[in-house]
Amino acid sequence: MSEVVIDRVSKSFADVRALRGVSLGVRDGEFMTLLGPSGCGKSTLLRIVAGLEAQTAGSVSIGGENVDHRVPKERDVAMVFQSYALYPYMTVYENMALPLVMRRMTPAQRLPLVGRFVRGSAALRRGIDANVREVAASLAIETLLARKPAQLSGGQRQRAALGRAMVRHPKVFLMDEPLSNLDAKLRTQMRTELADLHRRLGATFIYVTHDQSEAMTMSDRVAVMMDGELLQVATPTSLYNDPSDLRVAEFVGSPKINVVPGVVASERTVRALDGLVAVAAEAPVGTRVRLGIRSESLTPEGADGAATFRGRTRHVENLGSDCYVHVAVDGLDVPIVARADGRRADEFGIGSAIGVACDPDRILLFDDAGKRIPARSAVARLRSHG
Amino acid sequence: MSRPGVAFGVFRHVVLLAGAAVMLAPFVWMVATSFKPPHEIFAGELTLLPRQWHAVENYGQAFTKVPMLRYLANGVFVTAAIFALQILVAVPCAYALAKLEFRGRETIFTLTLFGLLIPAHVPAIPLYVMLWKAGLLNTYAALVIPFVISVFGIFLMRQFFKSIPDELIHAARLDGLSEFAIVWRIMVPAAMPALVSFGIFSVVAHWNDYFWPLLVINSRELAPPPLGVAYFRNEEAGHDFGPLMAGAVIVTAPLVVAFLLAQRRFIEGMTMTGLKS
Structure with missing residues (x-):
């Protein structure tokens, strides 16, 4: 099970209160979108769930276990970033293999040149290779594995970044505005692909966006945030037809x-x-x-x-x-x-x-x-x- | 192109050529002198090329009268050791100052900047005393240790690391890389242009350094090239400028060759074309 429970999480930077006691339960296998204008604290909340930032107060648990003191690696979450954050000097293959290499192989087996002579490393490499190729095939990027990120288009980079997240089958996918850098047409297409991917993987997705149409089209439920507070958590339908706050009503729906x-x-x-x-x-x-x-x-x-x-x-x-x-x-x-x-x-x-x-x-x-x-x-x- | 444009173009090139000539003249003269016999060097007239070639004698003397190859090897060893250790210190420091959050980071960075303001000669005497107390005078260590922490290197790398997006580091942390792995596997490859240009600054500065070796080195077999040339002048050559200039050419040549080979990377580093995601 991989439900995520965010319990009264607060975060203060020097003199700004970015999050004010946010509580949110994300069900196992749910596509939950955090929606809000820029600066509302949604990305901060996502980074706290990932363990990339520490909350000032409150706690986070994933799959029923408190993860407050775990480093990002031990939380079994994967993240897709707005800038894709692919390693620029590695090929797509190396980008996708790296999370598996870091998890499955010992430091000795990872050594360049020498590592291949360490016991068991060849079998591990073969397993990793199979996993990478399988995920690449499911994203239709097998032909791009030998390329560097600079040689890819925006959509291809997006897929490679998704592949890197998928390859180790994490419990929870965290996505920080992953479609914002794509052009409008591709963005609409990727929305459908992401929703498909979510159904196929059955994993828990937490998706951050400021684009209400992304939130409405993909999510099981949407959490609307403003000024570090959660205004409403509801399905897209009830968010649109039954908003609890005028700010929610104004933020969701186009035209305003x-x-x-x-x-x-x-x-x-x-x-x-x-x-x-x-x-x-x-x-x-x-x-x-x-x-x-x-x-x-x-x-x-x-x-x-x-x-x-x-x-x-x-x-x-x-x-x-x-x-x-x-x-x-x-x-x-x-x-x-x-x-x-x-x-x-x-x-x-x-x-x-x-x-x-x-x-x-x-x-x-x-x-x-x-x-x-x-x-x-x-x-x-x-x-x-x- | 219009006439004033042509005139300006000519003028600009004349100025630039004159500047280049002023810069190059001593080197040209050094090379020319290294080919001449003594009586031509002291002749009343100025000629660029020698009438009687004396190159073999001059260069022969430069290599035989003093252990020139030994000096060159010393130079290579010392500059390589300094640069390797500088990277080992500067890169993690720069990463911490650029990307990690901890109390006092800004203060430490400000102190680092203050370090940039202090000329190398100011701490020379305290460093000398410390090396003497540690019993390290007249060793390779005395040539290397004082330069291992390069404030300039930390500053340069920190500025470059600042331009690398945080998301890359976040991705690496989620992928399970340790902070050290992030530094060496993610940050260093991305910062290659900065590292190359720092390397050139470092190698040029320490290859040419005369002041510090003069203070801490007594034995000839430890002398780096500039000091070696100086020994040559004082004791072996006297007023024999031909072999002395040959020695100077030999000492300068490796840097010129290295520059020509790395020219493209060097200019890349100077202009700091960073990575664009």
């Missing part, structure tokens, strides 16, 4: 969620800008709230209809399948973004008056501090004001 200030108007309604929305907030009348509305819950329509929000079209992003209409609304600094079918893209004239209808069932309510306010299932009723 629309945030509209409002006040609880009655037991069943919230006043947002000049519209009245049928949301039953579990909060006293008069409470100031913020409404988080995903663009797909908003539909652009005629200015005269029963629209919740009214404004003028500022910009239309046509992606082919969908189009996103940016609507400048009085009282809001940023335009509201509403989604429409891509075939409607030409309907919206820049600068013309437009209304936006809203599906009240899918509105997320947050209090002034950004915490989620539960909404009772609202009557799907929309009413315009004035």
Whole structure:
């Protein structure tokens, strides 16, 4: 078993608190993504799990055993780095063989030239060779084994780095933004490959990224971190549809969620800008709230209809399948973004008056501090004001 | 190219050629003199090539009157020993200062920088006294030990190691390499250009060193080349400049040859083209 338990881990650098008591349980065989903006402490947490950095407080256990006092080598974890961190003066083969050589062979057997005459070294070398070639074949890099990292493309280096991590069958794979240095097309392709690889190996993956689309597409669960704290740990689906914090809602999803200030108007309604929305907030009348509305819950329509929000079209992003209409609304600094079918893209004239209808069932309510306010299932009723 | 461009190009090359001539003239004269018989050396007129070749006699004397080969061997042994030990000390020190985190690291590095500011001649007398107390005067050890810790080497290697990404070291730790293995198997191969240029600085400085051997060496059989040439001048040659210049040529030649062979690596090291991931 190879579950990873992070228990109230804190880390302080000189005068910065990088991690503030983070607790997280990663199940055996799970693909867990640590998601957050740069500087949120996610990479620090990963390095603490690897043993490359020591935590200030708290403990880490892997496979039920406390590993706080073990050096990285003894933790049976492998890591893939953003820069790949392949040894530049070794071939791909030597890069991949090194972790096995260091683990399986004695110092005497490892000696250059002389080592091959030490008892047992030939058999060990053959075993290592077989392992390296097997992993290389599974990653389709057998033909690159004799090359140096400088002679490889970004994607090939990425595979070689994965190979070096896979070759010793570690309990846990730690990945620190491994796709960030690839171009956009290759990145999308590698996402699928990584998810496949995870299913094939059945090992525990802890994956660090600042890219919410990577987190959403590959993970079993996502842990969203901000300012050294864990905001929410959930499956991609519930993270997107049921965020516990406005910062999570804003970080996950593209385009960014629309945030509209409002006040609880009655037991069943919230006043947002000049519209009245049928949301039953579990909060006293008069409470100031913020409404988080995903663009797909908003539909652009005629200015005269029963629209919740009214404004003028500022910009239309046509992606082919969908189009996103940016609507400048009085009282809001940023335009509201509403989604429409891509075939409607030409309907919206820049600068013309437009209304936006809203599906009240899918509105997320947050209090002034950004915490989620539960909404009772609202009557799907929309009413315009004035 | 326009005319002012051509004019400037010519001017620039004239200046550079003049500079090169000033630098090279003493060497050319040294080589020319080593081929001349005594009466031509003291003749009133200046000629580059000798009218009467005296090279065999001069070089013959340089090799026979003093143990020139012995001096050269001493030089090779001493500079090689110094450089090997300098690497042994400087590389782990530089790694610690560049990549390990420990209390007082910055203070130690600052002290190292202070070390760079102290001229080699300042600690000469204390070092001499220490070697005398240790009974090591007039040995190879006296020529080697004072230079084993090269502050310059530590500084140079530390700067280069700084440019190597931490992730490489993290990967090595996860792969099971010890800190020493990281230093010698990961950092040193990556820092080859820096090591080569440090090697050139070190070898040139210690091959040419005259001051320190003069202080600590009495026996002729331990003398490195520059000291050997000096013995030659004082006792054997008198006013016989031909063999003396032949000796000087012999002493200088190995460095020139080594430079020509390593020129490409040397310039690589000077420009410090590091590794790009």
